[in-house]
Amino acid sequence: MKPKIILLIVLFAIQLAIPGYMIFEQNQILTEGTAYKFKTRPIDPYDPFRGRYVTLAFDANQDVIPVVEGADIESEQWVYALLDIDDEGYAVLQGLTDVEPDSGQDYLYLETYYRSYDGGFQVKLPFNRYYASEESAPKIESAVWRRQRDEVEDVYAVIRVLNGKGTIEELMVNDMPIHEYIMQPQE
Missing domain, CATH: 1.20.5 (Single alpha-helices involved in coiled-coils or other helix-helix interfaces)
Structure with a gap:
C-alpha cells in the first residue's frame, strides 16, 4: 500500500x-464507580450544538475546602479532592491534597480556582450538565424553581466516582429520578 x-x-x-x-x-x-449524592441548584440553558440541558450548580462549588496537612497547593492547580459523606448522606469534599490517595479512598481530580483567607480553596466540579430532551428540560427547570419556593424538598445529583473522575448517573427530586418526578401531576 x-x-x-x-x-x-x-x-x-x-x-x-x-x-x-x-x-x-x-x-x-x-x-x-461509587455513587455519591451531591446537593444541587440547577438552572436551564440551551446549547444549540448539544441541545437542552440543566446546568447544575453544586453546593460543593461554594464551599472552601481545607488543604490536607503537608500538601503544597496553589490556585489553578490540579489536586485530589478527598470524598466523604456527611450526616445527611450527601457527598462532601473533605480535603485537598497534591498526592494521589491510596486505592481505598474515593476522590475527584479537580482544579483549584480561589484561595480563601484561611488557606483553603474553592473548586469547580467537572460534571455540571444534565442533558434532557427539548420537552423535559423546561419541566426539570420548573421542578427546581418550585424547590426555591419551598414546594420541593430535595434536589441532588447522583454522581458515580472512579479513579478521580465522576459522571452524573441521575438527577433526583425528593429521592425520585427526575424523569419520574416530572411525570407526576403537579399541584
Missing part, C-alpha cells in the same frame, strides 16, 4: 478510537 493510504487509515482509526475510549470510560465509571 501507498504511505498516504496507510496514513489515512491510521488517522481514521485514531478518530474512531478517541470517542470510543471516551464512551468506554464513562460506561466504566457508571458501572464500577
Whole structure:
C-alpha cells in the first residue's frame, strides 16, 4: 500500500478510537464507580450544538475546602479532592491534597480556582450538565424553581466516582429520578 493510504487509515482509526475510549470510560465509571449524592441548584440553558440541558450548580462549588496537612497547593492547580459523606448522606469534599490517595479512598481530580483567607480553596466540579430532551428540560427547570419556593424538598445529583473522575448517573427530586418526578401531576 501507498504511505498516504496507510496514513489515512491510521488517522481514521485514531478518530474512531478517541470517542470510543471516551464512551468506554464513562460506561466504566457508571458501572464500577461509587455513587455519591451531591446537593444541587440547577438552572436551564440551551446549547444549540448539544441541545437542552440543566446546568447544575453544586453546593460543593461554594464551599472552601481545607488543604490536607503537608500538601503544597496553589490556585489553578490540579489536586485530589478527598470524598466523604456527611450526616445527611450527601457527598462532601473533605480535603485537598497534591498526592494521589491510596486505592481505598474515593476522590475527584479537580482544579483549584480561589484561595480563601484561611488557606483553603474553592473548586469547580467537572460534571455540571444534565442533558434532557427539548420537552423535559423546561419541566426539570420548573421542578427546581418550585424547590426555591419551598414546594420541593430535595434536589441532588447522583454522581458515580472512579479513579478521580465522576459522571452524573441521575438527577433526583425528593429521592425520585427526575424523569419520574416530572411525570407526576403537579399541584
